[in-house]
Amino acid sequence: MMVELKTAFAISIMVIGAAGSAVGQALMASNSSGVATHVASFDVADVHPSPHVLRPFMDGGELHGDRYVIHQATMADLISTAYGVDSTNVQGGPSWLDWDRFEIVAKAPPTTSKADLRLMLQGILKTRFNLATHEGSAPMPAFVMKAQAGKVKMKEAQAAEGEGTCDPQPPPPNQAAGAIRQIVVICKNETMQKFAEDIHDMAGGYLDKPVVDSTGLKEAYDFTIMWTPRGLLGVAGADGISIFDAVDKQLGLKLALETAPRTVLIVDSVDKTPSANPPDLDKKLPALPPAQFEVATIKPSKPDTQPMGRVNNGEVDVHGLTVKQIISFAWDLNPNDSEAIVGPPKWLDNDKFDILAKVSTDDGGDAKVKPPQLDADELRHMLRALIEDRFKMKDHLEDRPVTAYTMKAVSPKLTAADPTKRTRCDEGPGPNGKDLRLGNAMINRLIYCQNVTLEQLGILLPNLAFGYIYYPVADGTGLKGSFDLTLAFSSVDRTLAPPPSSNSQQTGTTLAADPSGAVSLFDAFKNQLGLRLEKEKRPMPVLVIDHIEEQPTAN
Incomplete structure (x- = not known):
């Protein structure tokens, strides 16, 4: 699992045949000599x-x-993945470019390279969506990494073969209760160009813009870097260190936000609906049998085991998690929602377990063949099967009344949006650059939404306001059109009032104001948007546990 993108380049390909032709046609790419291959x-x-x-x-x-x-x-x-560019470098396009979502399941030889997979995905976008793009340039913010003359503290790699790696380390097994968890990453044979990509992925809490390597360093290095997660920096005090200070003090580099022209990929046109799948798809692309763990060990956690979990090279390593936490992930439930699971025994919240599970690898006896990387959907299904098998769990999904919310208009303070702009909500300031978090240290969430309807905002809120909202918020405002809006609020852990639930003592439609200066989501809606979130009961799917054993079957 990641701890907390990629250098822009474009590959030009020519599609043989008419646009929309079936996938499976040969694509043509021009090499450096101009000869079609x-x-x-x-x-x-x-x-x-x-x-x-x-x-x-x-x-x-x-x-x-x-x-x-x-x-x-x-x-x-999809465009970002196919062309190997950061998603922020994908410019233009219709309003739905960041809203509508798609599934792709395709068949290719197992030895296909990553470069060819990108070309093949480009082919799908061009033939199935009629995607047309061109390169351009635009001033874009980015975190630029530079070397400080005579201060670089990294050692050149001892073994300069193979691709560089940066591996997050598990927390100490006996870390004291209440101790601040630090992120420790060991990098081997890592170039600065690759490190710029890796650090952006691992320190996303700090680095919400692409990281660009401007160090001028061409060698590969071995080094260790440690920093405090962004969300814990405020409570860590003198023991905390930001990613910026860590890069400076531990590596001898500088990482700073700058604005400079960058190559971007501009979307000229793209179809919202893909062309039809080929006939007899079930025969040409039969469903694979459900993935399973080859071997799995489950045992009770030792006292004071710190909760952690990671997936690496086909191995799932979990420590100190309750069965409820594992079930919440496996069934994609909000772990804070007390109504999401019906009928759980008390021990489900208390008994903690360690799980070490491995995926089978058809490596033909070749130890160099890496196990397959698991995607989240696949991992969830495998964990479901494991829990149901080893804990003899019987369950089903059904609709039951749960705590939900409806938006109501009070005195709307909304700005009409340009309907041609891309619909999106991002963490951070809007185009005016105003950061409302700077005026109140207790406000740590800042959301800017562009060209969203209130119905779309309600759909996004369970993701944007994790801990406050567990289910989509219904739009009862009667307001039509799309809007640009900014919401600044405190995460639920910074408010004195508990998160909303069926057991909450909250009687109004907003949580009580925190004397410390924290601003709840409900107050932010009322004061910043002129809207009210009204609590109600609404039928939603929940997981019903009919039976589960307290002890797993023997390993």
């Missing part, structure tokens, strides 16, 4: 809209055997 395409591809989920995010993009799978990807995600 054939590039293999996917044998067959299933492309369709994604099913609705509460917290959508793109997952996949790896080749598992002969299957290339992408889940819950926006068109901007």
